[in-house]
Amino acid sequence: MNLNFLQRKLDERVDKGNIRSLKTNDLLADFVSNDYLGLSGNAELARIIHKKCGDEHVPNGGTGSRLLSGNHRWYPEVEEDLIGVLKAESVLLFNSGYAANQALVSAVADSGDTILYDQLSHVCLKEGAWLSRAETTAFRHNDLEDLEARLKRVTGRCFVLTETIFSMDGDVAPIREMIELCEKYDAYLIVDEAHSTGCYGSGGGGLLIEQELQGRVFARVYTFGKGMGVHGACVAGPKVLTDFLINFGRPFIYTTSLPPHSVIAIAESFHFLYNHLFLQQDLQSKIALFRKYWPNSVSETAIQPILIGSNERARKISNELQESGLDVRPILSPTVKSGTERLRISLHVHNSDEEIRFLAEKLLALC
């Protein structure tokens, strides 16, 4: 079998300095994971989840689509719990944030509709848009004027896609103003809360809940593999929307459901966070500390981008940081636009103050 066609494309990446490969670095200080609140590695939470799974007979796998054998009783129970936490009329679990966004956007928008998405939206939102039969256009990142100009030109139904906290820049969308614009132009706003889930809002319900805006958007997406430290995702919104997704969301219908222990882990992680809400405050203290030591910071969240501007240099600095025991990874083009290659620093409650100071010192020396 001739596999040169694959090798040629990999070689092109090597030549451009942006070849991707897998690494494990368990022994380094974690400045890379999305486990902002340390819940993934939290031994007490692990014991609670294992006990709960051990006390009941929990199947090892989902066994089928939720529409067939895979709808174990924990799914609706946990969705009911999440309705309370997320202050939603209805909640539908998905296997991942990627699947949730792709299913939601590709299913709700049809031919004749328009999707306007923030140009820095996560690829799963964009992919959902491209898979739909709607017209799709990007608006300039967090730019209300550009969004309004485009909303004015739309005829027919319009969906607007954004994130509360952007995954590569850590900046926050002007969400209240976007809601007002969407209300003014009758557009349906879809908000991805991936990087705010757990870290903000009472009970970890995210930034929209913190600002009491949850009732003014069409749909919200929460992911559980980041701040919640477990796995999976959900869409929160009107009941008619979740009924619609059960019928038309292909990544919901044609896949094996999450293993039930993951579903139990989601519920237990939210219960645990409810009883340990000080973790949100701890995270804010770590962010403030980093920003004190690194005054060039442009982000107020746990995601701190350090723009480097070339793949080669970003990779080199990241290697040097790793040699010093700090797990900082480069984000290279084409993942980000050429010229905006960066180090993406993630801050966590489990980063010691000393590690944060050491990281900032190293950055000041290397960048």
Ligand SMILES: Cc1ncc(COP(=O)(O)O)c(C=O)c1O
């Ligand atoms: C903004 C955003 N949305 C969605 C996702 C996908 O979520 P998941 O990792 O649960 O598939 C990510 C993952 O990095 C993300 O950053």
